Amino acid sequence: MLDLKKGGLAALAMAMLAGGHAVAADAPVKIGFAGDLTGACAALTEDELNAVKIGVDELNAKGGILGRKVELVIRDSQTKPDEGAKVARELIVDEKIDVLTGVCSSAVMLAESAVSGELKVPFYATIGSTQRANIELYQPYFWQAQANATMEAYAAAEYVAKKAEWKTIATMGSDYEWGHTSVAAFSERLKKLRPDVTIIDPIFPKVGETAMAPYITTALNTKPDAVFAALFGGSLGSLIKQGQGFGFFQRTNLVTLMTVDTLQSMGSAMPASNVYGIARAPFFALEQTPEVKAFIEKYRAAYKEYPTDWSINGYDGLMFYAAAAEHAKSVAPDAIIKAISEISYDGLRGKGLKVRAFDGQMNAPSYVGKATKVPEYDFPILTEIEKFPGEALMVSEDAIAAARKAAKK
């Protein structure tokens, strides 16, 4: 027993002696995927991981990153911040990963981002989208490969502002950080664009609320032309299903988060009109380039379903990292971080995707459109889509600097 241990140690010592650059050149590039594979985020994370797996296979088929094989190391953070921090640490310290990604929940994302900053290993988010990771909790090894929550709310405000006939807007949000910041950002942008619009004081159902009837009644009581609802999952589904009994979609319009998975799960229960959705990367709204078409086909062949927003962003995020590594000619953390703000990447969501060095925010687009049933798909899609380029939605560096200063006090 003791001998074995000694032998193991000797082998380890030899490996370390032999180590240095020679070994590193042949060693794989390790992608640490610390995602919320169980718990509230499970469905989204599964879609993301499915696409990341396709991406890793594609990279390896082309010879990997910098000629090195790409290896995916997967851990489950169980949608729990402390668990996320733990597995992120384990991946970095024990597995020696080169980059960390995968996370969905904003709370878990902030926990993992803190570990990434502490251990100086790059970390990028493709689902979790709290702007706090860009503002007061920003750390230089982080980037956000999608529009953050504030940008999405801005996109919604831009879209709503163009509806000249809408004069009164009610607001509603899940009673936690995302719901509150989304409603605040939406109201702020809309007030600027349309001073004539009356914005009703927001109501905040608790997180995960599914008995939406009292909130529907309260919102409708103000006779709004539209209701902006920063809700998702069960609360959103319940709002749409229960709203129909109150004539919600005859009496007003709903503007809310509407990613492909939500469209699919609503299916035939989606009202025929009056629902407007904000999306991150709906496959049907992407410019149908050969790359996009090939990805959709490959995804469908592998998983027998359409890729969701989470899949598209997961794939795009990985490919962006690969492009940054090729540009830097290295996967060393500092080289990668330098590279992400130097490259311009053409991905599934369009050309010219870049990360701003100041806050690690990608100029990723947001999509807003009208939920419509169409014969081509057995679930509703978004039509009359407007794609808002990221630049127009990003919070200015000055405003972020001011917010960071305010948060320090």
Add this chain to the structure above:
Amino acid sequence: MVLIQFVNGLMEGMTLFLIASGLTLIFGVSRIINFAHGSLYMLGAFLTYELVQILAPGTLWGFFASVIVGAAIVSLIGVLFEVTALRRIYGADGLMQLIVTIALVLIVRDVVRMIWGPNSITVPMPDALAGAIVIGENYFPLFPIVVFAAGLVIVLAMIWVIYFTRAGILLRAGTDDRGMAALLGINERMIFTAVFAAGAFLAGLAGGLSAPYGEVNHLLDTTVIVSAFIVCVIGGLGNLYGALAGALVVGITKAMGVMYFPRLSMVLIFLIMAAVLIGRSLGRQGGSAR
């Protein structure tokens, strides 16, 4: 507006009662706090989803038949739980009950995720119930009204069973004095199993009936069990009328709270719960199924 909110509250209260009644019934007899009750509810919803597609999607009879058949299957699953697991822990301490029933929660959740996947599913609403009764400017949605009516029927049926049938007498005997009932030659085990079957049936029924009105996914179990517990604590665990009162109080308080004190509506419910607990009423004691 006040009227609609009141009706909204009644509707939610009835759904809560349907969930809580089974929990409280099982506790009343077996003194088991069944954390897996929410899992049975969830199974009811998923089974209804499957059955509706097979039977007749969109129709009234198809929906109700699916709910009842689904609940019957859930009842069988409940019996399976009772015979294989819970029967072994009657009389064990609370911690053991917690461990066993939570284990069941985790098992059911993973099985559901394996079969139906992590995404939410939508149970189609019967076409006839999709609309609303419109009086002036007030909309009274049809579906929850029908669920409310179904709930009333279930309440009356339960009262009838408990008071006017032999099964009910046995149930009350078992709840009041287990030892005495056993001395009189009543098969205690049979009662426990039967009560568990009934409780599981109610859970399945509640899950199926509520399914078209919200999202159904593998995380439904915990959402449901928390609200069921609040209701039971307010009403007194084991007390059926208490559960009914508790459910209606929670539903109505929440609906009214949203209108008058939107920031406080959840707090109000917990305040009531705290007041009940402090007031040493039924809440702490756990009454019987009378």
